[in-house]
Amino acid sequence: MAEVRMQGLRASAVTFSSLLLTFFLISSCGAHVPLIIWTSKGSLLPVEPPVAGHILSWTQAHSHLSTALGSAPHTVLLFLQDKMSIDDFTAYGGVFGNKEESVFPSLEASLKEASSQLVLPEISWPVAEKIPSLLQEIVGTSPLYINPATLKEQNLPSADPALLVIGLPYSSGVQTKEVLRKNDEVIAEVLQVMKDRDLPFTAVYTGLKPSRMMENLPVDVESVGRTLLQAPAQDITTKAPVIFNGTQGPCIMLWAEQLNVSFLRNQQWSEWVDLGPLTFNNSVSLAGSVCNETVSRLVLNYANVLSFNSLSLTFDMSRKFFPVSARNWSTLDQLEILYDQQLATFIGRNIYSPAEYSYHCQRVSNTRDPLLFPWNTSDSSNQWRITFTDFQIQGFNVTGSFSYASDCASFFSPGIWMGLVTSLVLVLILTYGLHMIMQLRTMDRFDDPKGPSITVPQAE
Template identity: 55%
Template sequence: MTEEVGSRSVSALKMALISLLFIFILLSPCTAQVPLVVWTSEGYSLPALAEPSAGEIVAGGKLVSYLKSTLTTSPHNVVLFLQDKLSIDDFTVYGGVFGNKQDSVFVNLESALETSAHLVLPALAWSAAESVEELFHKEFGIPALHTEPAGLAQLQLSSSQPSLLVISLPYTTGTQSKELLRKNDETIGDVLTLLKSRGIPYTAVYTGLRPSHVTKDTPISNTGGFSGRSLLQVPTETAETAPVIFNSTTSGPCILFWADHLNVAYEDKPSFDLAPLTFNKTVTLDGSMCNETVSRLVLNYNNVLGYKSFQLVFAMRKIFFPVSGRNWMVMEHVQLNFDGETALFNSTRGINTPAEYSFHCQRVSNTESPLLVPSSATDKATQWTLLFTEFQIQSFTVTENFAYASDCASFFTPGIWMGLLTTLLMVFILTYGLHMIMQLRTMDRFDDPKGPVISVPQNE
């Protein structure tokens, strides 16, 4: 009875260790990383190695030190199981870490780890995983032998001579991945059983050449929007839109333009959004031009707000400012042309950026903190309302994508000013209090009850 309880305790301890190791794998970042597992045959141990800290990505140099340290005490018959793709998700989804161990597809692998010394590298840079075979080749000085499990029985292996066997394992995505991983685990089990039956000690390594699951960190898109990770919600579908690109006949693309909304309204009429017409490749750019110092983007529409012909024009100029010692892109004005009439909005402040950058502003309007103002009080522009959201434009130094964006938002926002003023007020109160404390003085003389009473003469 005591032996049975002790056996169960040892088994539970081993399972807890395996679960802990694979939880470390789970917690490690999985972008462009693969796990690597090293274990030995029964009776052999691995040197005490400092396991990588949580989240650490093991690169090539550290991998070399791990493998060299491992080979100091482990057998020099190395079996390298190289799977086409492998990620920690394969262990956590299909392994017996959180679910029923009987449903695990890694039965042979987990059994081998339970009964032998092992080392788990949760996050190995996949570029380093590609060089695992070369690292062993340099260490042993013998070429790697690529073989199939069926042909392994025909090889003459010796426990005294080092050998490097490479067994390639396939991988597929989709519904068949679980069954294929189960077959790969059976292959690992067959190879280990064969080596054990022939009495050949071994060091086994299991890793992948590429990650099978990569967490996508979506960058800022050309549309100027931010698309990041979302939790517990269905991924939103993004429209397949692209910025407006005007190409010069001599220098290629020279103007890039994007906005979420281009709302225009005349007097008290409802506003009209030009963005759907602008970014679905139906708008024409007739009249647009660009050269070394001047650029002009003309967006032509038909039947907008009751006007047969409608144009939205952005005029920009490159100007050299001696104070900054560099060229700047300055938007001179925004113009509306509608059935022969014109509304002109001057850009008096804010719409400028170094020529190498793009300009971005969350809201460009002629009413809310206006960046656009009518050219005169009598101009038709006083009857129009413009509101452009997530506005971004670039000219003069243009490639296929937007360059770094210079934003219109000032550094000293109202929140920052409130924090600064509150801090200054608290510093003033503290300084005044310290000053008052430092001015405290003790009395020069005190009444002595045993001595003569202090008398203050009074003049009659």
């Protein structure tokens, strides 16, 4: 009887563990977006918080927001970010005690000063895309998309309901922290305008889509043991190169996995900023680029990068004939960085390839193993750090695609030479040891204890 009871308890424990595992997998997989609401005056009607791990649907989100905004101020500020996930607050919000590293100081201060607040950590992705329509239905007015820079000049009604939508960007990679910090500054600027006008408001901060998506895994209640998970497939989409078209078609091509730059300001290096997403999305301006038979000049123009109003990268290439090799060679002579009317110039060394080929290098930098060197020590080139990863450029004989790549790494690299020399030393040691072993000779006479003893005379 006791044995049957123990088996029943074990079966109940296994079933309960399976249900817990199922709930955990369902709640942790999928794509969802958080939503934060707070008011300056008044209060949000109490809403029962959703169960941990529960993702709100359209009906549930509508019910929660309708109830919460029932008595809140009717001027609603919707800060709509392109992408957002709860992991952004975990990674960059200083939740582990490093409050000085948080990129949301203004948001945290606003939530502390708010008369009431509500956090919905998980809203399904399709619902998040329709948040403006949902708020329009609740508030009863059409959304007004505004620019934070011109908000001070607009007349905002204090009595009539209003839905003001402020779009905020999002960028993945090394720029995420800087973009989120700038978004927090925009939120602080808008809220300060509302406070200066003494207008009560309700602020909503959310995103259109999740910034980090988790792969939906099939749930098997019966299998609760250890299993091997296949690594998620990587995105193999290749970015299109930058192509500058001259009078006779394409004449300059550029591609790189990353174009990282960093600037020294107030004796501190800024974080690395990857210009790749801004370069290879057909939005970068190539104004100022020229090309002919002997000279090619590619200019990449950016705006609002590293707190500069304008920034441009200029690649100067030339084509020269060398009698020793009896062929034309293409060289990257210099790289110029023009930022807010200031110029930093770098000279390219050992950046060359046959004129009919393209040049490729896994790493082009001015730091470790540099290929770019400052023009002189008196200009601002020492305030820049540059690292181009998987860099490829061609300034002559362009036919619409890259020609054969002449790589910066020679066939016999230092690592290959070290391996060859080490192997040669080991082979010599092995040969010498085998030679010594082959020279050993065995004794032809032995001392037999049963036979006559060997007498060794002591004197001559």
